[in-house]
Amino acid sequence: MTESVPPDLMVETTEKAPEGEPSKLVVRSLRQDAWRELRAKPLFWVSAFIIAVFVLMAVAPGLFTNTDPREAVLSEFSKAPDGENWFGRDRQGYDIYSRCIYGARASILVGLLATIGTAALGSVLGLIAGYAGGAVDGIISRVSEIFFALPLILGAIIILYTLRGDDDGYFWIIGQVVVVLVVLGWPGIFRLMRSSVLQIKPNDYVQAARALGASPTRISFKHILPNAVGPVIVVTTINLGAYISAEAALSFLGIGLRPPTVSWGVMISDATQSMRSAPWTLWFPAAFLSIAVLGFIMLGDVVRDAFDPKSRAR
Amino acid sequence: MGKYTVRRLLQMIPVILGVTFLIYAMVYALPGDPTAGKCGERPCPPTFVAEFRERYNLNDPLWMQYVKYLGNLLQGDFGTSQYGVPIREELVERFGVTLKLGIVALAFEAIIGILAGILAGLRRNGFFDNLVLVSTLFVISVPIFVTGNVLQLWIGVNLGWVPPTVSSEAPWNELLLPGFVLGSTSLAYLARLMRTNLGDNIKSDYVRTAHAKGLPERRVIGIHTLRNSMIPIVTFLGYDFGGLLGGAVITEGIFNIPGVGQYVFRAIGDRDGGVVVGTVTALVLVFLLANLLVDLVYGYLDPRISHD
Numbered sequence: 001m002t003e004s005v006p007p008d009l010m011v012e013t014t015e016k017a018p019e020g021e022p023s024k025l026v027v028r029s030l031r032q033d034a035w036r037e038l039r040a041k042p043l044f045w046v047s048a049f050i051i052a053v054f055v056l057m058a059v060a061p062g063l064f065t066n067t068d069p070r071e072a073v074l075s076e077f078s079k080a081p082d083g084e085n086w087f088g089r090d091r092q093g094y095d096i097y098s099r100c101i102y103g104a105r106a107s108i109l110v111g112l113l114a115t116i117g118t119a120a121l122g123s124v125l126g127l128i129a130g131y132a133g134g135a136v137d138g139i140i141s142r143v144s145e146i147f148f149a150l151p152l153i154l155g156a157i158i159i160l161y162t163l164r165g166d167d168d169g170y171f172w173i174i175g176q177v178v179v180v181l182v183v184l185g186w187p188g189i190f191r192l193m194r195s196s197v198l199q200i201k202p203n204d205y206v207q208a209a210r211a212l213g214a215s216p217t218r219i220s221f222k223h224i225l226p227n228a229v230g231p232v233i234v235v236t237t238i239n240l241g242a243y244i245s246a247e248a249a250l251s252f253l254g255i256g257l258r259p260p261t262v263s264w265g266v267m268i269s270d271a272t273q274s275m276r277s278a279p280w281t282l283w284f285p286a287a288f289l290s291i292a293v294l295g296f297i298m299l300g301d302v303v304r305d306a307f308d309p310k311s312r313a314r
Numbered sequence: 315m316g317k318y319t320v321r322r323l324l325q326m327i328p329v330i331l332g333v334t335f336l337i338y339a340m341v342y343a344l345p346g347d348p349t350a351g352k353c354g355e356r357p358c359p360p361t362f363v364a365e366f367r368e369r370y371n372l373n374d375p376l377w378m379q380y381v382k383y384l385g386n387l388l389q390g391d392f393g394t395s396q397y398g399v400p401i402r403e404e405l406v407e408r409f410g411v412t413l414k415l416g417i418v419a420l421a422f423e424a425i426i427g428i429l430a431g432i433l434a435g436l437r438r439n440g441f442f443d444n445l446v447l448v449s450t451l452f453v454i455s456v457p458i459f460v461t462g463n464v465l466q467l468w469i470g471v472n473l474g475w476v477p478p479t480v481s482s483e484a485p486w487n488e489l490l491l492p493g494f495v496l497g498s499t500s501l502a503y504l505a506r507l508m509r510t511n512l513g514d515n516i517k518s519d520y521v522r523t524a525h526a527k528g529l530p531e532r533r534v535i536g537i538h539t540l541r542n543s544m545i546p547i548v549t550f551l552g553y554d555f556g557g558l559l560g561g562a563v564i565t566e567g568i569f570n571i572p573g574v575g576q577y578v579f580r581a582i583g584d585r586d587g588g589v590v591v592g593t594v595t596a597l598v599l600v601f602l603l604a605n606l607l608v609d610l611v612y613g614y615l616d617p618r619i620s621h622d
Contacts, residue, residue: 142329142332145328146336147336149333149598149601150333150336151556151561154563154598157563157578157594158337158341158591161341161585161587245457248459249459252564253563268459268463272463275467282464286460286463289457289460293455294452297451297454297455298451
C-alpha cells in the first residue's frame with residue numbers, strides 16, 4: 001500500500017545513455033523518474049485532461065456559459081432538457097447546465113484548499129515530531145490519535161454544527177468545510193511524514209549536516225523534508241478526489257456548502273426533492289461530480305504507481 | 315496476549331477522554347448563544363434560558379461541565395433530547411436497526427468483494443481483471459449519496475422491485491438495497507485489495523514450492539495462497555464495520571431508516587445539541603471498540619505478529 005513507498009527520493013537509476021554518447025551513465029532522481037513514468041501513461045493524460053477542464057470551469061465559468069446560475073425562471077420550473085436549456089431547469093427554475101458549470105468552482109476550491117491545508121499542517125507537525133522526538137513527539141502523536149479516532153462524517157457533523165452561522169458569506173461557507181477537512185484529515189499525513197522522517201534522520205548526510213553546524217530548521221527543511229515528501233505527495237493526490245467527494249456528501253447532509261454557494265452537492269441535495277418527477281435535476285450534477293472525482297482518483301492511481309519503484313520493476 | 319490487551323485498553327483511555335472532550339467542548343463551549351433558535355423566531359424567555367443552562371450545567375466552568383457530563387455517561391445517562399425523551403432509550407432502540415444495516419452491508423462487501431477480487435487476481439490482465447478494475451474505479455468515484463438516490467429512484471420507484479423507503483420495523487428484506495448502497499464503496503476497495511494481495515502472493519516463493527512439490531492446483535490456490543491473502547482482508551472488514559456504522563448517516567437519511575444515523579441527521583436539522591453530542595459520542599465509542607477488537611484478533615490470525 002502507500003506506506004510501502006520508500007521515503008528516499010534520491011534513488012539513483014542508471015540507464016544506458018542515448019546513442020552518440022557511448023557508455024555514459026544517466027543518473028536521475030526518483031522525481032524525474034516518476035515524471036518520465038507518468039508521461040508515458042495514457043491514463044495520466046486522460047485524468048490530466050479531465051482535471052484541466054474542471055479547473056478551467058472553476059477559473060472562468062464564463063467560457064462555458066452565458067447564463068447566470070442564479071437567474072430563476074419560475075414559470076419554466078422542472079423543464080425537461082431541450083435545445084435551449086441543455087440540461088433542463090430545476091424546481092426553482094434555475095438553468096442546470098449553468099449551475100453545473102459554476103458549481104465546479106466550489107468543489108475544486110474546497111478540494112485544493114483542503115489538500116494544501118492537510119499536507120502543510122500534517123507535514124510540518126510530522127517533521128517536528130519526527131525530528132524532535134521525546135516529549136514533543138509524544139504530545140503531538142497523542143493529539144493526532146484523538147483526531148484520528150473521529151470518523152470523518154461524524155466529526156464533520158460536530159464541527160460544522162458549531163461553526164455555521166445564519167448569514168455566512170461565500171468564502172466563509174467554503175472556509176468552514178475546508179477547516180473541517182483539514183482538522184480531521186491532518187493525522188493521516190502526519191503519521192506518514194513522521195515515519196518518513198524517522199527513517200531519514202539516521203542517514204549519513206543528515207549527520208554530516210549536523211556536524212557542519214547546520215541549525216535544526218535548516219536540517220529539517222533542506223535535508224530531511226525534500227527526501228521525506230514523496231509518500232506525502234502520493235497520498236495528497238489520492239486525497240484530492242476524496243475531499244471533493246466528502247464536500248459533496250456534507251453539502252448533501254445540509255451541513256456543508258449551502259445557498260448562495262452554487263455547488264454540485266447542494267444541487268444533488270435539492271434534486272432529491274424533485275427527482276421522481278424531474279430526474280434530470282439529479283443526473284447532471286451527479287455526473288459532473290462523479291467525473292471530477294474520477295479524474296482525481298485516476299491521477300492518484302498513476303502518481304502512486306509512478307512513485308513506487310516496486311510496481312515499476314514488473 | 316493478556317498483557318497486550320491490557321496495554322491497548324489503557325492506551326484507549328486518553329483517546330476516549332480526548333475525543334469526548336473535543337465533541338463536548340465544540341458543541342457547548344464555543345462562543346455563541348446555545349439557546350439561539352430554540353424558541354422559533356423570537357428570543358427565548360428568561361425562564362427557559364435559566365432552565366436550559368441549569369439542565370446542561372452551563373453555569374459551571376467548562377471542565378466541570380465536562381466532568382459532570384462524563385460522570386453521567388459512565389452511568390449510562392446520555393441526557394435528554396429537547397423534547398424531553400431520554401437519549402439512551404432512543405439510542406438502544408435505534409442501534410439494533412443500524413447494526414442490522416451494517417451487517418447487510420458487510421455481507422455484500424465480503425461476498426461480492428472477495429469473489430471479484432479472487433477472480434481478478436487469479437488472472438492478472440485478463441478480461442475479468444480489467445472489468446473489476448474499471449467497475450471498482452467507477453463505484454469509488456460515484457459518491458455514496460448519488461448511488462443511493464439513483465438506485466432508490468431506479469430500483470425502488472421506477473422498477474418497483476423493493477420498497478423505496480424502509481418501514482419502522484426495518485425487516486431484513488427492506489434493508490437489502492440500503493445495505494448494498496452503504497457497502498458499495500468499501501466493496502470496491504476490498505475487491506482491489508484482494509486482487510493485489512492474491513496477485514502478490516501467487517508470485518511468492520512458498521507458492522512456487524507448493525507447485526514444485528506437485529500439489530494439485532486447487533490446494534495450492536485454495537490453501538497456500540488464499541489463506542495468506544485473507545489476513546489483510548479480515549482486518550479491513552473489521553475496521554470497516556465501525557466505519558460503516560458511523561457512515562450510515564447518509565444512507566439512513568436517504569432511505570428513511572429509523573437508525574442511529576437518521577437520529578443524528580434529524581437532530582442537526584432540529585439543532586438539538588444534546589442528541590448530536592450523545593449520539594456521536596456513542597458512535598465514536600463503538601468505532602474505537604471495533605478497532606480495538608480487530609487489533610486483538612489480528613494476533614490470532616497472523617501468528618507472525620507477536621503481541622508480547
